[in-house]
Amino acid sequence: MSQQLIGFIAHAKSQVRKQMTEGGYPGNNIQRYIKGSDQVLFDTGKFMDALKAHYLKGEAGLAGVDFGWFGGATSRGLSYPKLASVLMYGRSWAPTQKERRAVAIKARLGGAPAPEGDSLSQWTIPPRPFLSDVFMRKDILERFVTDVVKAVALSLGELK
Numbered sequence: 001m002s003q004q005l006i007g008f009i010a011h012a013k014s015q016v017r018k019q020m021t022e023g024g025y026p027g028n029n030i031q032r033y034i035k036g037s038d039q040v041l042f043d044t045g046k047f048m049d050a051l052k053a054h055y056l057k058g059e060a061g062l063a064g065v066d067f068g069w070f071g072g073a074t075s076r077g078l079s080y081p082k083l084a085s086v087l088m089y090g091r092s093w094a095p096t097q098k099e100r101r102a103v104a105i106k107a108r109l110g111g112a113p114a115p116e117g118d119s120l121s122q123w124t125i126p127p128r129p130f131l132s133d134v135f136m137r138k139d140i141l142e143r144f145v146t147d148v149v150k151a152v153a154l155s156l157g158e159l160k
Contacts, residue, residue: 002055002062004151008144009053009065015134016067017048025128030120033107041087041128046072050080065144067131090127099123 020041027040050072056064069080095103100119108114134140 004154005055005062005065005147008147011143012065012067012134012140013051013053015137015140016051016131019130019134020048023128023130023133025130026126028124028126029107029112030103030123031125033103033110033112041130047074047080047083067135084131086125088127088129088131090125092122092124094121095123 023041025040031040047069050069051067052070054066054070055062056066058064069084072080074080074083104115
């Protein structure tokens with residue numbers, strides 16, 4: 001039955017990639033300066049290419065499909081599962097002086113204007129729930145149900 005769901009998995013992965021690139025999630029200066037990029041959810045295709053699907057096994061066979069980042073890491077050593085969590089759920093933290101200096105240097109080298117006003121005591125990366133935005137869509141849920149029904153029918157037909 002798991003072989004019958006390969007089409008759904010490929011479609012769902014393409015929809016997640018599309019949501020990440022075209023989802024319209026807002027950027028912010030902190031993340032832009034840290035990354036050195038205006039692209040909100042990715043810099044290269046490596047993170048998106050690491051998206052995987054795992055079959056969930058139940059007592060009676062296939063119980064579902066889990067999508068996410070189950071391994072891999074950025075060139076700086078941040079694990080993809082942790083990066084995905086930060087991107088989807090957001091993060092707030094009190095930056096260290098070392099972080100402040102590193103971002104200030106990167107921003108200045110990137111041509112950013114000098115900051116105005118007091119420094120922020122908390123830095124925030126807002127949540128961008130790109131996985132749930134895809135998997136809660138009616139068309140995705142309907143396709144999953146349709147593909148599972150077909151897969152069950154084919155599997156039962158093979159048992160006869």
